[in-house]
Amino acid sequence: MSRASVEQLIKSQLADKEISDLDQKEIITHYLTAYATEKERTKVEMTVDFFPSEISDEGTAENDTYSVIKWVKGIAADLGLGFGWAALYFSVFTAWWGGITPGKKLCGLRVVKLDNSPLTLWESFGRYGGYGAGLATGLLGFLQIYWDPNRQAIQDKISETLVLDVRRQAVK
Incomplete structure (x- = not known):
């Protein structure tokens, strides 16, 4: 969700409330800051879930190498x-x-x-x-x-x- 969409959502929730413009701006700023912090934290967590070698060309070349020992171990594990x-x-x-x-x-x-x-x-x-x-x-x-x-x-x-x-x- 974009920052503008989040701001529009907060404004629509505050529209029917009797809150001064100054208080509304303060609430919007508070929630947008919290949203940005949460978005950054989620972004960091997502980058920890994988290693760059898993998506790079070097990593796939290493994993595509054929090995008889890996094949035998795989069959033994499957059985x-x-x-x-x-x-x-x-x-x-x-x-x-x-x-x-x-x-x-x-x-x-x-x-x-x-x-x-x-x-x-x-x-x-x-x-x-x-x-x-x-x-x-x-x-x-x-x-x-x-x-x-x-x-x-x-x-x-x-x-x-x-x-x-x-x-x-x-x-x-």
Whole structure:
């Protein structure tokens, strides 16, 4: 609303009142000052709601860059594949299917304890926690299978397990 429109509105409200011209001018000045102050405050609040980079050409060029990692993260977020689902997958399948997850079944692998007892749900969850340790070591926890004499990764050391290739035939 323009200042002239606001002034006209105030004058129309004061027209039927018995107020002196001096008092009317004082009231109009007071309300116009308040209107200008409120308009300026609203203008400042509106400019805080966004960042200039969101509307500039540089900001859109950065956001339009294609990234495979962002794409995979987006799909994982859309499907709800976060920490909770991964923990459920690695813990429940490993415990209930005798050390096999669907991925291990496809690759012909099986997780067994060193004493050949079945993994409990809690032990499977502990083994899943070892994946975090593998990531925290800069993936060295996973790569240690290449120099470890028992070919155990960090999650296997933590949970006292081995990963066996069940496709291989036993040597006679």
